[in-house]
Amino acid sequence: MGQPHATAATEYDVVVLGAGPVGENVAERTRAAGLSTAVVESELVGGECSYWACMPSKALLRPVIARADSRRVPGLRQAVQGPLDAAAVLAHRDAYTSHWKDDGQAGWLDSVGARLYRGEGRLDGPKQVKVTSPEGEHHTLKARHAVVVSTGSRAVLPDLPGLPGARAWTSREATSAHAVPGRLAVVGGGVVGTEMATAWQGLGAQVTMLVRGEGLLPRMEPFAGELVADSLREAGAEVRTGVSVTSVARDGDIVTLTLDDGSKVEADEVLFATGRAPRTDGIGLESVGLPDGSWLSVDDSCRVEGSTWLYGVGDVNHRALLTHQGKYQARIAGAAIVARASGTPILETDRWGAHAATADHAAVPQVVFTDPEVAAVGLSAAEAEAMGHRVRAVDQDMASAAGAGLYADGYTGRARLVVDLDREILLGATFVGPSAGEMLQAATIAIAGEVPLERLWHAVPAYPTISEVWLRLLEAYRG
Incomplete structure (x- = not known):
């Protein structure tokens, strides 16, 4: 075999490591401003969201939620009895992931004029990236203005006896599995754990959730996790809280989990949804004085602190591990890179300007696509x-809105506003109930815009909709 082919260094204005939604958005913004941009991707263009997270998980969940909603509607519930067609659901999921082929998204990058380099990219000192292609070719890319790290995050497995040989699922296997397991153990009660428990229980698996804490969705208002746990149990899942897994063993098709109380749980598959780590290991951070595999600490323009040219956008900066927030950061970082490249002064004190990711502090929205849905923004x-x-926390039963009862018989849900009593603005909002996610943008606007409650009083909700709960919440606050 001959020596790998090496090409001469190629210069670009911007080099982006990672071609997920975040990297794609940075490339689009910088290219639209006329900057030459290269994008390096070691897996599939489109990243985690397109193939192993947002899109496949929601494709799995939508039929489950639609059936649950339909069974709450008089005249319809009798028509939707019986199991889901799991094969059809999985085929639909496969279509949404483009069968794990990225031709379309790679073509889109080409259409905006960004140059795609496939392979492993590593920082090699300031403003320089070395790429090793799958064929063994080496490329050196030099950035005139910025290198953007948008490599995302990966699932973390705990250090447990027997786990390496247990063929455990992470979020990737849970969203891409091609058959419904008879029994699925889910370790962890966060967003991934609750969504995948909902999806696979709905598709026919017998799900057992094993949660170390005292409830589900611990980062949200306590009632959110309580309502989701109640619904999972009603659907037939077992939800056990206050337990920890101490060891795992697989014997053929059966995996056995030993718990700290001495009991054992048997399953056909086990999903560990126990946290994430940045995909920054092995990308050469040490060549620019940063610890290998570390989260990147950034300012509000997403520029790495202490650097004039390195940016960390999306999951890698640990500000909000959500696709929509990463894309928001990409818009901010893109604008900042373009401004600095052109010599335009950036007003660091312009809190809501084009170059500051202020919403990452004040108004981060998230929807958990369980049954019931959980939608939250801002602070608990x-x-x-x-x-x-x-x-002051202001609570209302979601069923207090006339539209809730029309949406579903026995509509069950709860809403909370967190009011700053000194400024009389909203700091947070949580809605739990069927279709609650569609309530969230109004709350996000109110929080990001710091809309005074006396002004919100004049934002009249349409009747009869579920959003009428806004009026009930404001009435409760006014007394």
Whole structure:
């Protein structure tokens, strides 16, 4: 075999490591401004969201949620009895992931004029990236203005006896599996754990959730996890809280989990949804004085602190591990890179300007696509109090809105506003109930815009909709 072919260094204005939604958005913004941009990707263009997270998980969940909603509608529930067609659901999921082929997204990158380099990219000192292609070719890319790290995050497996040989699922296997397991154990009660428990229980698996804490969705208002746990149990899942897995063993097709109380759980597959780590190991951070595999600490323009040219955008900066927030950061970082490349002054004090990711602090929205849906933005009441705010939590039954009963018989849900009593603005909002995710943008606007409650009083919700709960919440606050 001959020596790998090496090409001469190629110069670009911007080099982006990672071609997920975040990297794609950075490339689009910089290219639209006329900057030459190269994008390096070691897997599939489109990243985690397109192939192993947002898109496949929601394709799995949508039929489950639609059936649950339909069974709550008089005249319809009798028509939707019986199991889901799992094969059809999985085929639909496969279509949404483009069968794990990225031709379309790679073509889109080409259409905006970004140059795609496939292979492993590593920083090699300031403003320089070395790429090794799958064929063994080496490329050296030099950035005139910026290198952007948008390599995302990966699932973390705990250090447990027997786990390496247990063929455990992470979020990737859970969203891409090609058959419904008879029994699925889910370790972890966060977003991935609750969504995948909902999906696979709905598709016919017998799900057992094993949660170390005292409830599900621990980063949200407590009632959110309580309502989701109640619904999972009603659907037939077993939800066990306050337990920890101490060891795992697989014997053929059966995996056995030993718990800290001495009991054992048997399953056909086990999903560990126990946290994530940045995919920054092995990308050469040490060549620019940063620890290998570390989260990247950034300012509000997403520029790595202490650097004039390195940016960390999306999951890698640990500000909000959500695709929509990563794309928001990409818009901010793209604008900042373009401004700095052109010599345009950036006003660091311009809190809501084009170059500051302010919403990452104040108004991060998230929807958990369980049954019922959980939609939250901003701070929980506990978080707000811990930060020193003087707050009042205002609660309402979602069924208090006339539209809720029309949407579904026995509509079950709850809403909370977290009010800053000193400024009389919203710091947080949580809605739990069927279709609650569609309530969230109004709350996000109110929080990001710091809309005074006296002004919100004049934002009249349409009747009869579920959004009428806004009026009930404001009435409860006014007394």
